[in-house]
Amino acid sequence: MVGRRRARLPRLMAHRLLLDVMLGRLAGYLRMCGYDTVYALDRGVEADDTLRTIAEQEERTLVTRDVSLSQQTAKSILLREREVKDQLRELRTAGLTLELTEPTFCGRCNGSLEPRPLDNPPEYVPDEVAALWQCEECGQCFWKGSHWQRVKQTLQSL
Structure with a gap:
């Protein structure tokens, strides 16, 4: 409500x-x-x-x-x-649009995400990643992996 x-x-x-x-x-x-x-x-x-x-x-x-x-x-x-x-x-x-966007905000700290080159990713990033973003605040890297797909399915099921 x-x-x-x-x-x-x-x-x-x-x-x-x-x-x-x-x-x-x-x-x-x-x-x-x-x-x-x-x-x-x-x-x-x-x-x-x-x-x-x-x-x-x-x-x-x-x-x-x-x-x-x-x-x-x-x-x-x-x-x-x-x-x-x-x-x-x-x-x-309540009026919020709930659809995935290109990564903009860090899921961990809400800092700004910026695209990061794929040439030297952190060890925890899978080899098959097509695009990578890194938080300017905490340094965490993000990519569209299985979590992205689960969130997409959840949002589509609403």
Whole structure:
């Protein structure tokens, strides 16, 4: 169910999200769909006041399962479901486009991804990779492997 304050997200706000501590499993999906997605615990934040401040200062839409926090936050989406797939359905209903994009945000830290040449990849990167991206913040490399396909299937099944 969508929070009472706003049934649809304004286009500008739809791309900058802040997930509260209960929604960490959603972060990777949303980042893979091209959303600038901050997860509260990645910043060591749990307090509602701090979450509201971050959402306001960074012009992010807060995504939460906390009714009270949602009601106290100007731009928020209230999720009712516990399972990630059901939460993704709720986000789609709230107006988010949930389709894979070219890798843009790091699935680990939300840093910016940049294409990386394939000539000298880290040892953990499979040989058959066609394209590689690296996070400018944490250095993690990403490619479209089996995880990419599983996320794609999950999103298509919504």
